[in-house]
Amino acid sequence: MHKETARLVELDREHSLVVHIGAILGWDQETYMPSKAIEERASQLALLEGLAHQKAVNPEVGELLSALEAKSDLSDDEKAYVRVVRRDYDRETKLPESFVTEYAKDASISQATWVEAKRNNDFRAFEPHLARMVELNKERATYLNPGARPYDVLLDLYEPGSTQESIAAVFSTMKSYLVDILGKIRSRPQIDDKCTGLQVSARTQERISHYCMKALHYERDRGRLDVSAHPFTTTLGTDDVRITTRYIEDYFPSSLFSTIHESGHALYEMGIDPNPEFRGTKLADAVSMAVHESQSRLWENIIGRSHAFWERNFPVLSALLGEAGDGLDLDSFVKSVNRVSPSLIRTEADEVTYGLHVIARFELESALFDGNLSVGDMPAAWQAKYRDLLGIEAPDDRQGCLQDVHWSMGAFGYFPSYALGNLYGAQFWATLKKDVPDIETRIAEGETLSVLRWLRANVHVHGSRYTPGELVEKVTGQPLDPVWFERYLREKYSKIYGF
Amino acid sequence: MHKETARLVELDREHSLVVHIGAILGWDQETYMPSKAIEERASQLALLEGLAHQKAVNPEVGELLSALEAKSDLSDDEKAYVRVVRRDYDRETKLPESFVTEYAKDASISQATWVEAKRNNDFRAFEPHLARMVELNKERATYLNPGARPYDVLLDLYEPGSTQESIAAVFSTMKSYLVDILGKIRSRPQIDDKCTGLQVSARTQERISHYCMKALHYERDRGRLDVSAHPFTTTLGTDDVRITTRYIEDYFPSSLFSTIHESGHALYEMGIDPNPEFRGTKLADAVSMAVHESQSRLWENIIGRSHAFWERNFPVLSALLGEAGDGLDLDSFVKSVNRVSPSLIRTEADEVTYGLHVIARFELESALFDGNLSVGDMPAAWQAKYRDLLGIEAPDDRQGCLQDVHWSMGAFGYFPSYALGNLYGAQFWATLKKDVPDIETRIAEGETLSVLRWLRANVHVHGSRYTPGELVEKVTGQPLDPVWFERYLREKYSKIYGF
Secondary structure (H helix, E strand, O other), rough: OOOHHHHHHHHHHHHHHHHHHHHHHHHHHHHOOOHHHHHHHHHHHHHHHHHHHHHHHOOHHHHHHHHHHHOOOOOOOHHHHHHHHHHHHHHHOOOOHHHHHHHHHHHHHHHHHHHHHHHHHHHHHHHHHHHHHHHHHHHHHHHHHOOOOOHHHHHHHHOOOOHHHHHHHHHHHHHHHHHHHHHHHHHOOOOOOOOOOOOOOOHHHHHHHHHHHHOOOOOOOOOOOOOOOOEEEEEEEOOOOEEEEEOOOOOOOHHHHHHHHHHHHHHHHOOOOOHHHOOHHHHHHHOOHHHHHHHHHHHHHHHHOHHHHHHHHHHHHHHHHHHHOOOEEEEEEEEHHHOOOOOOOOOOOOOHHHHHHHHHHHHHHOOOOOOOOOOOHHHHHHHHHHHHHHHOOOOOOOOOOOOOOOHOOOOOOOHHHHHHHHHHHHHHHHHHHHHHOHHHHHHHHHOHHHHHHHHHOHHHOOOOOOOOOOOOHHHHOOOOOHHHHHHHHHHHHHHHHHO | HHHHHHHHHHHHHHHHHHHHHHHHHHHHHHHOOOOOHHHHHHEEEEEEEEHHHHOOOOOHHHHHHHHHHOOOOOHHHHHHHHHHHHHHHHHHOOOOOHHHHHHHHHHHHHHHEEEEEHOOOHHHHHHHHHHHHHHHHHHHHHHOOOOOOOOHHHHHHHHHHHHHHHHHHHHHHHHHHHHHHHHHHOOOOOOOHHHOOOOOHHHHHHHHHHHHHOOOOHHHHOEEEOOOOOOOOEEEEOEEEEEOOOOOOOOOHHHHHHHHHHHHHHHHHHHHHHHHHHHHHHHHHOOOHHHHHHHHHHHHHHHOOOOOHHHHHHHHHHHHHHHOOOOOOHHHHHHHOOOOOOOOOHHHOOOHHHHHHHHHHHHHHHHHHHHHOOHHHHHHHHHHHHHHHOOOOOOOOOOOOOOOOHHHOOOOOOOOOHHHHHHHHHHHHHHHHHHOOOHHHHOOOOOOOHHHHHHHHHHHHOOOOOOOHHHHHHHHHHOOOOOOHHHHHHHHHHHHHHH
């Protein structure tokens, strides 16, 4: 390791410590903080953000990067490291301080207005703020990469290497098969929703969650499970990755599958270790949000909603449920949690329709940034998109274009990751099945460790050593291809719905 | 407010934010942190300590202080504020960086050695480290105040304004009456220890703790109760003061009284507000550790172990205990939790013998720093002191001079605060009874809010506006006098033991 790299590692680790300290405060805020502490907590977080920013834009980082970029004898890990540090350094330094401050202020007002507007179902109150967020994001994109299309710059922030064109191509294929599969499912008798309405106490659901975490080999001495309004995973340190869930007493699968989902995220974070010399640095960060999502969705859906997984685990689930689970058997349970039904709320969508929700948002964002859709026309465009893709109509904007928080924060380009995650996950799964042909038998025997070991060795360990595009090629031997998700869905749902 | 004061407030608030962030990490470490996170947490805390130190020794603080000290038109609050900021600034700046680093390193080794030595009952292994800690503390005192007696300088760190002489005078009086009262108690039949052995689940004890917090008017939206190995109170922000307890299933009074004790600390922190302009500054810090302890001990013992308090609350306690509490009645419960019996462990001592434990340590520390006791003679000196004061002998050094953690950290001068707290508490209580003559009737009627209101208005609100000496005079009309604690003990225990 060059001495410049060593110094960069040192500075990077300090930055990462500050980020982790912020994560501790954030975790506490969502889980245990008393209500009146909110105001001072905001000041504490602002102080840490300022400190993290200082460390991120430290000119010494720029000098070290230039020195390293001029060398021809970097190791592969050093090259990868310089790439990710350069990317983040440029992002942090290219935006003028005045822009960042203005953006933060406007985004905060926009978010507060959105909360109100959603509550009152009043899109017009939110409209000028949405317009402002679009405008500011165009400006942001120009600062970051003046030569590129603004929406491409934003997409690249979340999924490095992706463009509107590349995502549109993938989504176009995905859209046509999702619509086709959904049509087939709709032509068949609907599945009974056996789990809804069963009364299961929070305490029992907590036991079920802990059982699942154990079954997935979540390391309990490196994390924990808590309760929050919205489930999340957060990294408070290299050896401290926590997840949360929430308990809905008349729908226990909600906590069960959110625990498995968040465990998938946590298993990824816990498994990153590209090189001990780069521990605690940006090389040991996750490669992208979509790859992150591939891990949570793979565990939640491909494993967690599979018949194989429950062959071994249903008896325990049943025992934990006790009387509350009377009338539920393995088959009816697995069918129930795989019920497909177009609905208005993305976060609660099934595996088939979920992608359509995301495509809707991607197409609307594309139109907004291409200038083919004005902010004022968003409510009508949303309705048209949902009629077209899902065959349903929101009764109000609250469940329509005011549904998600992302736009109010100006997080344009974020949504595609959610669906790309499903695609990556299915492609990884297809390769895993080739590498470990009896994997489904193993899972049915309770041996999920084989899945974790494969993911750890092939995906987790690398951290940010490769771009998402390089990683998927390295792991699966080919670029991202939506066909694997199609095959997975057709195989699974043709059995469940009998088409 | 002068513009220099305003700037000082600004810098001080930033320092305080960093300290509070550290408190969040510390609280998490003791309550919820997964075990493997310990190493990175240490780095996170070290980073925050460095940052807090930077802010504490900022030369701008020194310049602002000098400018303000030269003015003749400071308001009373400004004067008090300049005094406390000056005190802390001098403490932080007078110690050379090299000394602080060396001290931290040696103290850390000393503490680790002490843990081992205590486990192995091996004083000789700890002896050189104890000697080093004494030496370093003499050095520390010389840096801080070269003209003064080292032990006086150390005592002043914990109880501003106190000296070996002033404490010795107070403790000499206290010792004679404690020994006398203990003798009288020993001449009477011992009380049954009705609570020991009752099996009460952690869950029930938690409910009892929450009930007590409510009965004491602890503000639940500004704090919370958690579990930790050793109970503590910690301030994570102006509106975030948390307490912890621990549950011993066959001795429920442990959690009950530790919750009341820590609530007393928290009520103090929650009630400090000398002046809104100085919120979040050192003027809004507690005045001293002894005054802090006066609050916890007053609530725990004077209120919490009183017959009056349980007249109203015992029926609820009994209901919460359910079957586990069968056989316990109001009188036998109150007697049981006021049982006096000399024992070896300070932290579990009753109200009468507790002071003797503290006097033993103070006299041993005095002898060490006066040069009348060598470190090697400590075990024998300890045994002699315990025979003399408490009439008992420790079977080993583990329960003798290796008992407490303080000396291993070099915290000499700390112990007196524990006993001074009882004296302050009793003196405040005597004044409260004069001001609110029917206070005991009110407590018996469940109206403890009268106690809190009085403490808040007379003690809590002031923060650091006065020195401890000024505060006790202002509140009670006279300097600290151990006679009030004597009167309290004689009145209470003559009834309980019938002498």
